[in-house]
Amino acid sequence: MIHRRHLLALLGSAASLTLSLAPGMAQQALDLSAAQATRPRAEPDEAAIKAIGKDAKFVKDGVFTVASASVRLPFAAFAEDNRTKIGVEIDFASLVADALGRRLEIVNVAWADWPLGVVSGKYDAVLSNVTVTEERKEKFDFSTYRQDLLGFYVKASNPIEIREPKDVAGLKVIVGSGTNQEQILLRWNEQNVKAGLKPVEPLYFDDDVVLYIALESGRADAYLGPNPTLGFQSTQGKTRLAGNFSGGWPLTAEIAVTTRKGAGLAEAITAALNGQIKNGNYGKVLARWNLASEAVPESRTNPPGLPRK
Structure with a gap:
């Protein structure tokens, strides 16, 4: 499989990898284990939970079901066990699930399959480096969390x-x-x-x-x-x-958690992300994957997206 070859090429026989950071920054060892003991975790956020729409329906009771179409680190790839997805997208999905008081379940999908899966209610959300666009906003709601x-x-x-x-x-x-x-x-x-x-x-x-x-x-x-x-x-x-x-040259573009339009989840996810920005977990996740340069000052629900082609 291509994504496994890509990961193995990066890892060689090492159990961890050290990222080369910008001058003046300390190098950081990357945790590639399935256990992810160094992953930041969050406490339930009552404000975010209360922001869940009254008619919102999750795929499973007590679970936040997230589609992941990424096959490359640092976004998402398989850990050393070749079964467990790890990466910055998984870390953010974990923080949101924690804040909403739910268990995270990751579903591996092909990029072409996530839109129908989210629209049909097969997945609660997708975290897979999805850029906010005006065309996508016809079918989806967005909660931003990174610059593109x-x-x-x-x-x-x-x-x-x-x-x-x-x-x-x-x-x-x-x-x-x-x-x-x-x-x-x-x-x-x-x-x-x-x-x-x-x-x-x-x-x-x-x-x-x-x-x-x-x-x-x-x-x-x-x-x-x-x-x-x-x-x-x-x-x-x-x-x-x-x-x-x-990524929106010459316009600014943002990456967002993507949910079905009108599902009643976007405001809650935005609140969850803003809670993690304030308590420092957000910054820890970005630093963990050497993505501090892509930080946003706040999560926004359905901001202006890239224009139609």
């Missing part, structure tokens, strides 16, 4: 810097099909072509192993994707950050 940052990563020895659209002219750029970052890259390319610059060549891969071989061999010039996952991979020293920016 994208990054261009290149081979460690490649000196290029990517700060604006003209910097990708003529490059071969790996990008995920159907993603926000693909749309941004295509808009940049359209702008460049109109300006008489060389077109970018998007490259698409289904296999992470083949993807990184292409990047490290020079068959691809850069990889554009979610900054957290690419930054996590770069701790091996084979790739480096060449530039990053908002």
Whole structure:
């Protein structure tokens, strides 16, 4: 399975991994065990519990059922037992479940399957790096918890810097099909072509192993994707950050817990997250996965999303 190969490639035979942080910050050992003894936990938050809509229905009594479509750390991946999901998304799901006084149940799903699953009531929510968009707001409610940052990563020895659209002219750029970052890259390319610059060549891969071989061999010039996952991979020293920016470029974008529209859960989840921001657990989770740069000052329910395409 691709996601297991990706994780094993990162881990080797080690039982833990040390992340390389920004200059001046101490390195932090990453807990990859199934037990997750270092995961921050929360007490029930009465204000958040009272915010649950009177007509709200959970999938199971006493349980917060969350779909997880992520297969890469630091978002979510399998622990050393190859069965238990761990990652920053799982940590946040755990905090919300704790605050709502419920037991967390994670359901592994394919990315394409979570929208119907949430709408149909198969899952209470999805935490899987979902960006707030105006189109998605037609069917879903959102409770924000991270900034959406994208990054261009290149081979460690490649000196290029990517700060604006003209910097990708003529490059071969790996990008995920159907993603926000693909749309941004295509808009940049359209702008460049109109300006008489060389077109970018998007490259698409289904296999992470083949993807990184292409990047490290020079068959691809850069990889554009979610900054957290690419930054996590770069701790091996084979790739480096060449530039990053908002996932909603030129607008600000946010990542959110996603629930069915009108389900009566969003306000409670927002309250739960804000409680964790105030008590410090929120910051501990981000620091644990080297994502402090993506912190938001507060969780918001259904903020302005990225505009329709």
